[in-house]
Amino acid sequence: MTGPVSSRHHDIADDLRHQITAGLIEPGERLPSEAGLADRYHVSTVTLRSALAVLQAEGLVEKVHGKGNFVRRPLRKIMYVGGWGTLDPWTAAEPALRVTIRSNTVQAHGHLMTLLKVPAGSPLAEFSCISHAGESPHGLARIYIPRDLAPAGVLDDASACREAAARFAVLGSPLAAVRETVCARPPTPDEAAALRIGSTPPVLAITRVATDSTGRVVEAALLVFPGDRIDAVFTTHHMTDERQTQG
Template identity: 80%
Template sequence: MSPRHHDIANDLRQQITNGHIQPGERLPSETALADRYKVSTVTLRRALVVLQGEGLVEKIHGKGNFARRPLRKIVYVGGWGTLDPWTTAEAALRVTVHSTTLQAHGHLTTLLKVPMGSPLAELRCVAYAGDSPHGLARIYTPRDLAPAGVLDDESSRREAAGRFAFLGPPSAAVQETACARPPTPDEASTLRTHSAAPVLAITRVATDSTGRVVEAALLVFPGDRVEAVFTTHHLPDERQTQP
């Protein structure tokens, strides 16, 4: 026999997916739902956590629980110089950009292979479809490689963000590491996702022909709002191309 909160989640899920509860509609209060299902509020909240993790219910502090509107997914296109990862054919995204300079510390020294305290340029970008955040990017490059104006000029910052940054010189190699994990508290708050809902985290490091890191990006997407596409191009065997 399945736990009671799973039975409640299944019932509410069916009501949301069949349209009995409309997207954007506020669910009854937790107390009222607990009375309806004849369970404690603790059990009822466990059911709501399941639906929040699936992206079907959003809890807004001070207002209650709401059935979520269907979210359009964006596409992250892996690889250097590919299509704009912030956009899709179906939905235009709005990107907010904040720039700053900081000193390398902690994992940034390892990621960019620079000494502690080295000056870095940082762009923090958040992409929105309507009012829904779809992605967070924190992009770092050695300060001496950041193009003039990218930290000060609004149009330069937005151009960089539109290309998912790529602040530094052309790269010789790009390594992308992807994993699914729970969001940090800051990520959950920024992306307005539940702390138990997995995110797709991508760490992208670009190096030049000398092996110097020219840019490192920490990309985070809510798991229910993104698809990642990685394409491998195979070079022809020289022996097969010879006459």
């Protein structure tokens, strides 16, 4: 009995998936209530929710708290340009992509001390950002800058703060080096909730540390993007021997 019962939610997911891919249920359309779908398929709401969880993990269905389950609209990917720590200009300028941001002053502790190479308790300017395309979240960023390097008024000026954070770019001194560590991993529960994804689809996590010509860390950025909504491009520039080019 365990086998047929446990496979029932996969059968339901297959049927709903077919309806979505065939266009019988259109992008943005709300699915019937969970109770209504459970009655239609003659299963418990627990089994029905297991079927919906499969489609949510695949990115076909999005559950909006208090509103129900919706067929997810096709998501346009954004592009992260490595080495500069920005979104590409075309993406960043797109009116549909908006960034909400909260700024704060925090004290360095734990991993922030290591990333920014500062003593415990050092004041940092913190920018917490989330980007959206329409209603769909596209990325998270937490940007930290030594408080004395943050331009005057940037924490109080909402437009300046938003402009800088939208680019995920350095707010402080000119750069000498940018080090980016990139990995694919499962999202944390907080990341999954903020990005409206399940715990199964991987995210692309980028830790970006920028230093100035003196070797001082001027920014540390922790960026997280759903793996199906981001392309990251990194370009390597090869140094040429000036003596050969001049000869």
